[in-house]
Amino acid sequence: MNGRPLAPRVLGRRVPLPLVAWLTLVWVTLWGDISPANVLGGIAAGTVVSWLLPLPALDPGIRARPVALARFLLYFGWDLLISTARVVFYVFRPGPPPAQLIRVQLRTSSEPMTVLIMTALSNVPGSIVVDAYLAERCLMLHVLGIPGDATEKVRGDVTALESRVVAAFGTRADQEELRTP
Known part of the structure; x- marks a missing residue:
């Protein structure tokens, strides 16, 4: 064996x-x-x-950590609730809602982590990943319903989401990458 x-x-x-x-x-x-x-x-x-026909050993580069996963799911659920309320507000409000394109720099170079981050961002109402520049570790986001210049708020939110995703699903190398400046 x-x-x-x-x-x-x-x-x-x-x-x-x-x-x-x-x-x-x-x-x-x-x-x-x-x-x-x-x-x-x-x-x-x-x-x-x-x-x-033996299958090759594959490592998808994703680990599940229950405590960090629970924390991620709580924050993600709260974000879904707030974002849904914001979008519903602007649907019933007359006039066009505020919308912006924001370029966000990621700290992780891991493709599985980037995909999970993009999936989480795209599943929240009012935000969508328009483009991904993997070589540059950048995402272009379209955000809806945040008045004023939301650039720093969105970048901070994405950085926090990235930290939670890597804590919940990342390998030790992924986690170490976020700790280094």
Whole structure:
């Protein structure tokens, strides 16, 4: 087993049991009948497929930290509530709402973290990521409903969001990158 109980070796190659279980489920579902023969056939097919076509080990660069995740979700939920109220206010108010394009500098160079930040920003009503300059670590945001020059407020909000996302999902290298000036 060599320290990997969910991926025993079969004839010199690792066979990941969760993948075999998934392929067995797909096999039985495709046959449309839960019978002992179909389950055994699915196990055999899943074992052969995962042995013949091994998947490379992938690290998506995302870790889940429960306390930091809970903190992120609380702030994100509060931001959703406030932003929704702001957008609803401007929908029912006569005249055009205040809107701005703001360029925001990110501190992280991690693509998974950047994608999570962009997703969080785009899911909040009244903000959307218009463009991403990954080489420069910059995002171009369209924000709606913040009167006056909102540049510094939005940049501060994005920096705080970036810190919460990296704390909740980032690797140690990602977290260290935010600590260095």
